[in-house]
Amino acid sequence: MKSIRQDYLLVDGYNIINAWPELIALKDDLEYARDKLIEIMAHYGAFRDYKVIVVFDAHFSAGGEVERKVVRGLTVVYTEEGETADSFIEKKAYALVRYGEKVFVATSDCAEQMLVLGAGAFRMSARELLRDVKRINKAIGDRYTENIQSYRRHELENRLNDDVVKRLDDIRHGRLK
Template identity: 40%
Template sequence: MKEYLVIDGYNVIYTWPKLARLSDTSLEHARVKLVDIMASHSALSGQLIKVVFDAHQVKNITQRQEQVNGIEILYTQQGETADALIERITGDLIKLGKVYVVTSDWDEQRIIFGRGAYRMTPRELWEQVKKIRQKNMSEYSINLPTEGYLENRLNESVRDLLEKLRRKKF
């Protein structure tokens, strides 16, 4: 069964401290960083990710979407909130698999529960991202064959003593 992650982009940006600090200087940079983090997460977790950004206060804009590194990025149209678009997307995706909606907006969480989706707070998403990164690092870290040798874990004086014993130089 496919797993989908629908993310309220600005909600996550303003919740994660690093991205919030980044957004103080460049909101565009914070958006790019979030998408980059989610692209890595998608590759490691297998989840299909959609990030929704609210553009309802921007004049004369229509809804648009783009693909960046396997992540679908959606911008709302003028007059439409990210919450409304997330609700619509969730209703469509629930037929295809398990859907998690990442938002800290309580009203939005109640609505998506009614649609059959699961909620995830931005903090829970960050914990999941860290956990999957750590698991990946431990599974795919390269160990040299000699790292497991007993002699490499022994104290030098014990090693010398064993070498003398091996050569019978007591």
């Protein structure tokens, strides 16, 4: 039995943080900026049905090993010492494409984009990802607003024809014929 194919989104975490205005504003608290990106990607991945992997460089950390953790339904990877997020993403994209998965890579690094295209993955710039995130958030907001308004009040009178409404009103007021 063949397993169901999963679409993947690999996100170059710091590249996206440094490209999105709302995340650039949070760079004084880098941990909060990372958490905000993870939260956004978790919602986006859930809506798009992507398996999301957000990758952060840890190549300046001494003695670090690859750290993976699942947060809010997505995988967060901190690369090992001496490894960049770019190299991790390239290897991961290549491996996933070899297994027949559909892979999207979100980064604005031109060299990275060319490498993942060569591996058979699809590239998505930080600006394209932000535009899609905003479009999806708007669609979700519109759908939520539409649902709230449609559930406000459904009076029976508004859904029945006039003859039935008149007869029910007569019954209610004791004016039976």
